[in-house]
Amino acid sequence: MANRAAPGSATNQQQQQQQPAATRSNNGAPQNKVCQFKLVLLGESAVGKSSLVLRFVKGQFHEYQESTIGAAFLTQTVMLDDITVKFEIWDTAGQERYHSLAPMYYRGAQAAIVVYDITNQETFARAKTWVKELQRQASPNIVIALAGNKSDLAAKRMVDHDEAYAYADENGLLFMETSAKTAMNVTDIFLAIAKKLPKGEQTSAQGTAQGRRITDADQAPRSTPNCCK
Amino acid sequence: MNSQYGHGGRGGPYNNQAASSISHSRGSKLKISAQDLMCKNNCGHYGNEVQEGYCSVCYKLYKQQQQLRQQQYAESPRDNDSFNIFGRSAISSGFATIPKAAKLSFDSLSSPLSGFAKFEEKKRHQAGHKSKSFRSVFRKSPTPSPSKSPDLKATSSKERPSSASSTPNHLGSSSPKMSPQRPQDTEKEQIRNEINTFLLQFPKQIVHDVVVKVKQCEAELTRACRTSNMAVEEISDIAQDFYRNFKGKVDMVPCYQSMTADDKELLMDLIEKYLTISLYKELFSPINTTTDDEDKDLLLQNRIRSLNWITCKHLDVILNERDQQVRDYVFQSINAIIGMDSVKPPQEKLLCITQCSHRILEALGMSKQAPTSADDFLPTLIYIVIKANPTRLQSNINFITRFCNASRLMSGESGYFFTNLCCVVSFIQNMKGESLSMTEEEFEDYVSGRTIPSESWDNYFSESLHSMEEMSNDLIEMKSRHDDFIRNVDVLRKNMQQKQEWVSKQVNVILKRTPLTFKLRKVPTNIDDEDVCSSQPSLPAPLQPVVISKLVKDVNLEPNKEPPPVTPTSTTTELRSSSDRPNSEDNCSNSNQDITATEIQSASQKSEIEIPVALEQEESRDIRGADQVLSSQMSLTDEFLSAEEKSGSEEETFYNEKKVESEAEKSSE
Numbered sequence: 001m002a003n004r005a006a007p008g009s010a011t012n013q014q015q016q017q018q019q020p021a022a023t024r025s026n027n028g029a030p031q032n033k034v035c036q037f038k039l040v041l042l043g044e045s046a047v048g049k050s051s052l053v054l055r056f057v058k059g060q061f062h063e064y065q066e067s068t069i070g071a072a073f074l075t076q077t078v079m080l081d082d083i084t085v086k087f088e089i090w091d092t093a094g095q096e097r098y099h100s101l102a103p104m105y106y107r108g109a110q111a112a113i114v115v116y117d118i119t120n121q122e123t124f125a126r127a128k129t130w131v132k133e134l135q136r137q138a139s140p141n142i143v144i145a146l147a148g149n150k151s152d153l154a155a156k157r158m159v160d161h162d163e164a165y166a167y168a169d170e171n172g173l174l175f176m177e178t179s180a181k182t183a184m185n186v187t188d189i190f191l192a193i194a195k196k197l198p199k200g201e202q203t204s205a206q207g208t209a210q211g212r213r214i215t216d217a218d219q220a221p222r223s224t225p226n227c228c229k
Numbered sequence: 230m231n232s233q234y235g236h237g238g239r240g241g242p243y244n245n246q247a248a249s250s251i252s253h254s255r256g257s258k259l260k261i262s263a264q265d266l267m268c269k270n271n272c273g274h275y276g277n278e279v280q281e282g283y284c285s286v287c288y289k290l291y292k293q294q295q296q297l298r299q300q301q302y303a304e305s306p307r308d309n310d311s312f313n314i315f316g317r318s319a320i321s322s323g324f325a326t327i328p329k330a331a332k333l334s335f336d337s338l339s340s341p342l343s344g345f346a347k348f349e350e351k352k353r354h355q356a357g358h359k360s361k362s363f364r365s366v367f368r369k370s371p372t373p374s375p376s377k378s379p380d381l382k383a384t385s386s387k388e389r390p391s392s393a394s395s396t397p398n399h400l401g402s403s404s405p406k407m408s409p410q411r412p413q414d415t416e417k418e419q420i421r422n423e424i425n426t427f428l429l430q431f432p433k434q435i436v437h438d439v440v441v442k443v444k445q446c447e448a449e450l451t452r453a454c455r456t457s458n459m460a461v462e463e464i465s466d467i468a469q470d471f472y473r474n475f476k477g478k479v480d481m482v483p484c485y486q487s488m489t490a491d492d493k494e495l496l497m498d499l500i501e502k503y504l505t506i507s508l509y510k511e512l513f514s515p516i517n518t519t520t521d522d523e524d525k526d527l528l529l530q531n532r533i534r535s536l537n538w539i540t541c542k543h544l545d546v547i548l549n550e551r552d553q554q555v556r557d558y559v560f561q562s563i564n565a566i567i568g569m570d571s572v573k574p575p576q577e578k579l580l581c582i583t584q585c586s587h588r589i590l591e592a593l594g595m596s597k598q599a600p601t602s603a604d605d606f607l608p609t610l611i612y613i614v615i616k617a618n619p620t621r622l623q624s625n626i627n628f629i630t631r632f633c634n635a636s637r638l639m640s641g642e643s644g645y646f647f648t649n650l651c652c653v654v655s656f657i658q659n660m661k662g663e664s665l666s667m668t669e670e671e672f673e674d675y676v677s678g679r680t681i682p683s684e685s686w687d688n689y690f691s692e693s694l695h696s697m698e699e700m701s702n703d704l705i706e707m708k709s710r711h712d713d714f715i716r717n718v719d720v721l722r723k724n725m726q727q728k729q730e731w732v733s734k735q736v737n738v739i740l741k742r743t744p745l746t747f748k749l750r751k752v753p754t755n756i757d758d759e760d761v762c763s764s765q766p767s768l769p770a771p772l773q774p775v776v777i778s779k780l781v782k783d784v785n786l787e788p789n790k791e792p793p794p795v796t797p798t799s800t801t802t803e804l805r806s807s808s809d810r811p812n813s814e815d816n817c818s819n820s821n822q823d824i825t826a827t828e829i830q831s832a833s834q835k836s837e838i839e840i841p842v843a844l845e846q847e848e849s850r851d852i853r854g855a856d857q858v859l860s861s862q863m864s865l866t867d868e869f870l871s872a873e874e875k876s877g878s879e880e881e882t883f884y885n886e887k888k889v890e891s892e893a894e895k896s897s898e
Binding site for chain 1: 594604652659664
């Protein structure tokens with residue numbers, strides 16, 4: 001049943017061995033390249049971080065029926081030309097008392113959305129501290145987006161759009177005013193992040209793997225002949 | 230099929246046998262007694278490790294037997310590749326070829342003395358797991374040398390019959406929980422079987438490569454574990470480098486191209502599982518090295534114990550602990566996080582954390598009518614960890630961090646929840662008064678146990694107190710409903726009064742409109758009465774009864790009027806008779822007229838009361854009837870009210886009783 005020495009499988013394998021270069025050159029830039037990115041949500045509590053994600057992932061606002069799933073950890077894929085970008089969205093606790101724990105969350109994250117509430121000046125100030133912290137402590141090429149949420153409540157606006165825009169421009173952030181309620185700019189901001197993320201990341205990772213493999217190969221001759229012969 | 234399982238299961242019985250033989254001769258082994266140097270056949274000669282512990286004579290016999298078996302074995306349609314799969318190669322290379330006594334020195338790759346010293350040290354630390362450490366020491370041979378391959382086949386063929394017979398048994402005990410005697414053994418066997426079964430579907434080359442690489446890593450790790458002063462981080466680096474390199478290799482090397490991405494993932498998982506299970510004792514909070522994991526565990530445990538007064542309110546946790554189902558979820562999550570210590574591979578530990586987190590999310594979902602965000606989740610996880618106080622939490626976290634594939638910890642759901650758990654530990658360690666929004670003094674008082682907050686864990690657990698609370702809640706609800714009811718009754722009573730007033734007013738209006746006047750009673754007309762007309766004085770002129778017969782008689786008798794005096798008697802009799810007749814006629818017409826008169830009268834008073842007396846009687850009857858209805862209604866309401874009041878008082882007495890009961894319970898608590 002499990003006779004792996006079957007001639008068929010052996011020839012198959014040989015064939016595969018014979019044309020690895022060809023297959024790799026074909027698959028070097030595959031049609032459906034999948035890039036996975038870790039995205040962290042930061043911001044004061046009750047600015048609508050989870051609503052924003054739920055709108056993006058489920059396309060709904062206030063999801064009562066599926067509340068058990070929770071919005072703490074969600075994934076969503078976005079098609080960008082011929083690349084599939086898979087977002088892994090990590091929500092963080094926004095309360096001040098958990099602020100010191102944030103580095104654990106954004107460690108290794110390729111993207112971050114800092115959310116504030118346009119009807120609350122304090123949340124904007126807090127967002128600025130988040131941005132500063134990310135720029136100082138997160139990985140250097142992290143893509144940071146600033147989202148002014150609750151833009152549907154423009155009547156109660158406390159944070160000026162231009163002010164936030166100028167700040168974002170200054171710090172090289174993506175900026176959008178979003179509304180989880182009306183879905184305004186929600187998908188757009190994620191798409192903008194997906195576009196800005198370095199897609200060569202995957203290949204660079206392979207590059208490092210290759211680099212390691214060389215060191216691995218140094219050891220390999222010592223061991224492989226022992227067993228394979 | 231049979232062959233596959235036969236191969237996979239082969240390691241099990243052999244291992245157990247080996248282990249038992251070791252434990253049997255453990256006392257002498259440490260010193261390498263002369264007995265251990267004897268021939269395995271107990272023929273009285275000394276054995277030789279090159280001759281597998283036999284003396285030269287016995288070895289020759291043994292070899293012959295082996296060859297015979299090998300031939301038989303080769304005839305059977307068996308796949309030889311699986312020889313190289315774990316367990317088998319480990320055993321063959323490490324175990325079977327070397328006499329028991331010499332194995333230690335051979336295996337440890339250092340001088341026999343240092344190996345023994347190491348061993349003794351280990352023994353002191355792990356008094357309860359001697360046989361296990363023995364086995365782990367024996368099994369890890371650094372590289373299987375090619376010269377041993379015949380031995381390998383020989384031993385396996387030698388072991389074959391017993392293994393074949395024990396195959397069903399072995400399969401049966403594949404679950405780690407089913408054999409309490411040697412859980413680690415079974416687990417190891419299980420994972421070995423799993424890998425073997427998994428690898429069977431791949432080409433020889435891959436199998437070889439995987440086995441060699443993993444053996445190499447295992448040996449390296451074992452060596453590292455036994456090297457004193459080796460920082461655990463370095464051991465971890467060995468493992469992590471291996472994972473990374475191997476993953477890179479699997480991704481890049483052409484011979485692995487036949488595997489799907491899922492298979493590669495699974496392979497990585499299985500390898501990680503295998504390494505961590507087989508080296509669990511050495512890798513989990515290593516003692517030889519310079520870690521203080523156990524001290525940290527104790528510190529953390531004591532810290533959490535000192536925080537066990539914390540309730541949902543302190544952390545702003547929105548769990549609705551009144552709800553039975555929410556409490557069930559809370560207990561399930563506590564169980565899951567406590568269960569983390571009892572599973573070995575990092576993946577399974579992560580799975581426990583994920584399960585715990587899912588239960589928490591479910592509990593939160595039931596407590597709050599909105600999607601659960603990290604704002605709610607993290608405090609709840611803190612709360613759960615404080616309430617659960619999982620054993621060796623720090624060690625477990627360190628173990629996962631060190632020996633779980635690092636890429637898994639940085640991403641994925643399990644990575645997210647693990648990060649949360651790390652955050653929780655960090656938060657608990659650094660918790661201050663302000664983290665719970667209370668003053669430092671208050672916090673210190675609580676931590677030191679000088680003061681106990683009003684609400685504590687016991688309160689949460691005590692079933693009777695809880696049910697009492699539920700009951701009092703019910704009573705409060707009942708009371709409010711009762712109040713509602715009383716209010717409604719008042720409204721009803723008011724309405725009734727208004728109705729009554731309205732009805733009496735209406736009656737008055739009617740009475741005013743049609744005053745009650747008493748008419749004379751109708752007297753039957755005396756037919757014989759002469760003066761009929763005078764008896765009806767009220768009738769208007771046309772209706773005035775007229776005695777017609779008299780007139781007719783008069784007309785008839787007019788010619789005879791002239792001679793009235795002629796026959797006075799006859800006339801009188803005639804008259805009398807004639808007057809008799811018309812009288813009756815008269816009476817008749819009179820009554821007729823009477824009817825017409827009343828008809829006219831009634832016509833004239835159409836809107837008014839038709840026949841005053843009768844109507845008045847009727848009306849009065851009506852009024853009386855309405856009165857009766859009203860009074861009956863009132864009496865009904867009164868009855869109702871009194872009944873309600875009665876029930877109300879009953880309720881109140883019930884409430885009072887409950888109160889007394891609950892107070893009694895409280896006092897008894």
